[in-house]
Amino acid sequence: MEINDVSSAVYALGLLTKIYSKAPYIVIDEFDRIISLEEKEKFGTLLKQLGDKKSPVKLIFTGIGDSLNELLGGHASSSRQIQELNLEPLSWSEHYAIIDRAFREFDLSVPDDIRFRIAGLSDGYPHYVHLICENMLIKAHQSNTDEINFHLFLEGLKDAVSSVAEFLKKDYNLATAGRSPDVAYLL
Numbered sequence: 001m002e003i004n005d006v007s008s009a010v011y012a013l014g015l016l017t018k019i020y021s022k023a024p025y026i027v028i029d030e031f032d033r034i035i036s037l038e039e040k041e042k043f044g045t046l047l048k049q050l051g052d053k054k055s056p057v058k059l060i061f062t063g064i065g066d067s068l069n070e071l072l073g074g075h076a077s078s079s080r081q082i083q084e085l086n087l088e089p090l091s092w093s094e095h096y097a098i099i100d101r102a103f104r105e106f107d108l109s110v111p112d113d114i115r116f117r118i119a120g121l122s123d124g125y126p127h128y129v130h131l132i133c134e135n136m137l138i139k140a141h142q143s144n145t146d147e148i149n150f151h152l153f154l155e156g157l158k159d160a161v162s163s164v165a166e167f168l169k170k171d172y173n174l175a176t177a178g179r180s181p182d183v184a185y186l187l
Contacts, residue, residue, distance in 0.1 A: 001015075006042055006045045006046050006049060007049070009046055010046065010049045010050060010053065010055070013026075013050065013055065013057045014053070014055060014057070016057060017055075017056055017057065022056060023056040023057075023058065024056075024057050024058070025057075025058045025059075025060060026057065026058070026059050026060065027060045027062065028043075028059060028060065028061050028062070029062045029063075030062065030063055031043075031061040031062060031063035032063030032064045032065050033063070043059075043061075046059075047059065088124075089123065089124020089125065090122070090124050090125070090126055090129070092119050094126075095115075095118070095119035095122055095129055096115055096119060098126060098129045098130065098133070099115050099118055099119070099129060099133055100115075102130075102133040102134075102137065103133070103137070103148065106137060106140070107146070108137075108140065108146060108148055109148065110148045111148065111149075113150075114148060114149075114150065114153045117153065118132050118133065118153075121157070128160075131160045131163065131164075132156060132157055132160045133156075134160075135155075135156035135157070135159040135160040135163070136148065136152055136153060136155075136156030136157075137156075138156070138159070139152050139155045139156045139159070140152055
């Protein structure tokens with residue numbers, strides 16, 4: 001089946017209820033990365049048409065923005081179809097819970113000063129907590145150690161920063177180029 005407009009997309013999504021599930025959920029991750037206002041508006045039209053047809057198909061959009069209406073380009077008629085859930089940044093205790101659980105799975109513990117640094121650097125985003133912890137655990141495994149120390153933290157952090165998307169690397173490199181190594185640590 002060729003999908004070349006919103007109506008054919010609604011029809012195709014309706015087929016999911018016959019083939020896959022009576023009430024399918026579709027996650028559209030990083031919706032904020034769609035730049036074209038025209039493409040965003042098509043999603044708004046899709047939401048409206050799914051609602052008009054009382055479709056059991058549910059779309060879950062994730063993205064960074066002040067509101068889903070902002071992300072959809074302000075498509076006015078789709079707003080009745082939207083239930084918005086804003087997620088606040090993680091608290092410090094939530095950061096610590098992720099850190100502790102990750103290391104506990106490997107029978108390791110993290111000193112409080114390093115937990116504090118990971119939580120602070122993550123700035124409320126669980127992705128960064130996971131990324132730093134993952135790289136620290138890889139470094140611990142590679143060095144065959146069961147001691148989490150500041151050196152291991154710095155090595156894991158360095159690898160975490162290196163793995164971040166290219167657009168963030170450019171800004172990071174501009175901010176740290178020709179400066180003291182302390183600047184890289186602070187960032």
